[in-house]
Amino acid sequence: xxxxxxxxxxxxxxxxxxxxxxxxxxxxxxxxxxxxxxxxxxxxxxxxxxxxxxxxxxxxxxxxxxxxxxxxxxxxxxxxxxxxxxxxxxxxxxxxxxxxxxxxxxxxxxxxxxxxxxxxxxxxxxxxxxxxxxxxxxxxxxxxxxxxxxxxxxxxxxxxxxxxxxxxxxxxxxxxxxxxxxxxxxxxxxxxxxxxxxxxxxxxxxxxxxxxxxxxxxxxxxxxxxxxxxxxx
Amino acid sequence: xxxxxxxxxxxxxxxxxxxxxxxxxxxxxxxxxxxxxxxxxxxxxxxxxxxxxxxxxxxxxxxxxxxxxxxxxxxxxxxxxxxxxxxxxxxxxxxxxxxxxxxxxxxxxxxxxxxxxxxxxxxxxxxxxxxxxxxxxxxxxxxxxxxxxxxxxxxxxxxxxxxxxxxxxxxxxxxxxxxxxxxxxxxxxxxxxxxxxxxxxxxxxxxxxxxxxxxxxxxxxxxxxxxxxxxxxxxxxxxxxxxxxxxx
Numbered sequence: 054x055x056x057x058x059x060x061x062x063x064x065x066x067x068x069x070x071x072x073x074x075x076x077x078x079x080x081x082x083x084x085x086x087x088x089x090x091x092x093x094x095x096x097x098x099x100x101x102x103x104x105x106x107x108x109x110x111x112x113x114x115x116x117x118x119x120x121x122x123x124x125x126x127x128x129x130x131x132x133x134x135x136x137x138x139x140x141x142x143x144x145x146x147x148x149x150x151x152x153x154x155x156x157x158x159x160x161x162x163x164x165x166x167x168x169x170x171x172x173x174x175x176x177x178x179x180x181x182x183x184x185x186x187x188x189x190x191x192x193x194x195x196x197x198x199x200x201x202x203x204x205x206x207x208x209x210x211x212x213x214x215x216x217x218x219x220x221x222x223x224x225x226x227x228x229x230x231x232x233x234x235x236x237x238x239x240x241x242x243x244x245x246x247x248x249x250x251x252x253x254x255x256x257x258x259x260x261x262x263x264x265x266x267x268x269x270x271x272x273x274x275x276x277x278x279x280x281x282x283x284x285x286x
Numbered sequence: 287x288x289x290x291x292x293x294x295x296x297x298x299x300x301x302x303x304x305x306x307x308x309x310x311x312x313x314x315x316x317x318x319x320x321x322x323x324x325x326x327x328x329x330x331x332x333x334x335x336x337x338x339x340x341x342x343x344x345x346x347x348x349x350x351x352x353x354x355x356x357x358x359x360x361x362x363x364x365x366x367x368x369x370x371x372x373x374x375x376x377x378x379x380x381x382x383x384x385x386x387x388x389x390x391x392x393x394x395x396x397x398x399x400x401x402x403x404x405x406x407x408x409x410x411x412x413x414x415x416x417x418x419x420x421x422x423x424x425x426x427x428x429x430x431x432x433x434x435x436x437x438x439x440x441x442x443x444x445x446x447x448x449x450x451x452x453x454x455x456x457x458x459x460x461x462x463x464x465x466x467x468x469x470x471x472x473x474x475x476x477x478x479x480x481x482x483x484x485x486x487x488x489x490x491x492x493x494x495x496x497x498x499x500x501x502x503x504x505x506x507x508x509x510x511x512x513x514x515x516x517x518x519x520x521x522x523x524x525x526x527x528x529x530x531x532x533x534x
Contacts, residue, residue: 134397146390171429
């Protein structure tokens with residue numbers, strides 16, 4: 054136990070972002086681990102950089118929190134100079150520059166996504182070494198390994214907002230079912246010209262993945278120790 | 287040192303009693319005596335035109351440039367001290383490159399104009415420096431469309447639909463005000479600029495005209511107007527001028 058807690062607080066994670074017709078959907082699980090100890094089961098890994106640009110964080114919790122804070126600071130300063138909103142590209146570029154120039158010290162895999170008037174919804178991947186890639190959708194974190202096939206098969210260009218949102222929730226729930234370092238709840242954000250909408254899916258409402266047991270019903274949790282006897286048909 | 291208000295023109299770091307900085311006023315005079323530089327914003331881009339007196343018959347044509355590309359989407363034409371102008375152009379290039387490198391986007395016109403104005407202004411702040419004797423017309427085509435900015439030696443920057451600096455500025459500005467700028471394209475715009483430059487040039491001395499633009503026809507890149515088009519604009523301007531002389 055002692056050795057466990059001495060390990061770094063890490064976002065063994067599932068994160069993703071996908072562009073649809075007029076915007077983007079970001080999604081993440083909510084588990085933060087210290088070894089196999091769950092340090093936080095309701096973490097928010099979707100962090101705002103500006104009003105309409107968010108970042109999905111994976112890797113070291115400390116590194117990515119501070120990185121996001123720096124990018125926020127620089128973007129706010131830059132917005133003063135511009136007299137308007139920064140583009141998603143600029144936000145991603147700034148994050149990438151910081152990751153790249155400190156790559157020896159950082160453990161941070163980011164996905165920057167958001168909406169701007171020029172490019173509509175856009176998604177940028179900023180993986181470990183500090184590459185910058187513009188992509189229609191991307192996944193990250195330890196849990197992403199389990200859902201590459203699912204995402205490659207099910208992401209379609211020009212999806213509706215509802216379809217894209219359902220796709221993200223489904224993908225993240227599959228990753229959470231198989232990855233021990235991902236779990237808890239599913240947080241998603243939809244960003245488009247009308248603004249930012251947050252959604253929260255509690256753990257007990259996540260649909261079971263293939264081969265998984267049905268999650269216990271809320272009633273059986275509320276009545277302590279009742280168990281199977283009190284379960285309705 | 288006799289009389290009130292004298293002796294205040296040697297340094298940029300001292301105001302005169304009536305609130306002027308004479309060194310920046312003198313710098314502006316260097317611009318006012320220069321060849322005319324005209325800029326107009328048309329409905330599809332920006333046209334810049336420069337009137338350059340030919341200082342020697344032995345001068346190689348096109349060797350004394352005053353319009354420079356600063357980035358693909360931006361360019362500057364300078365009036366006044368040409369050598370000072372080149373420093374401003376160099377700075378504009380640096381700003382454009384470093385912005386692109388840091389933020390991943392092309393520098394917006396407003397930001398470039400602000401930064402150039404701040405740069406020019408620095409030289410009117412310290413006793414050991416002299417203000418630039420150059421006014422710059424900055425043409426940009428970015429996400430917000432075509433834009434024209436003027437940066438004065440004092441460090442003041444303005445955005446215009448059309449303006450002129452140099453010797454013939456008054457007459458040129460009157461001519462520009464007569465144009466229906468939002469109704470003409472840059473292809474018509476170069477003719478109008480050529481006409482203006484020829485009409486405000488009243489001496490017998492020969493001059494060379496330099497035309498640059500950024501518009502659909504130039505692929506939204508800042509470029510010198512192609513030689514054939516510039517020559518056609520010049521012929522047309524001379525003809526129009528001859529016509530109006532006949533009427534007088």
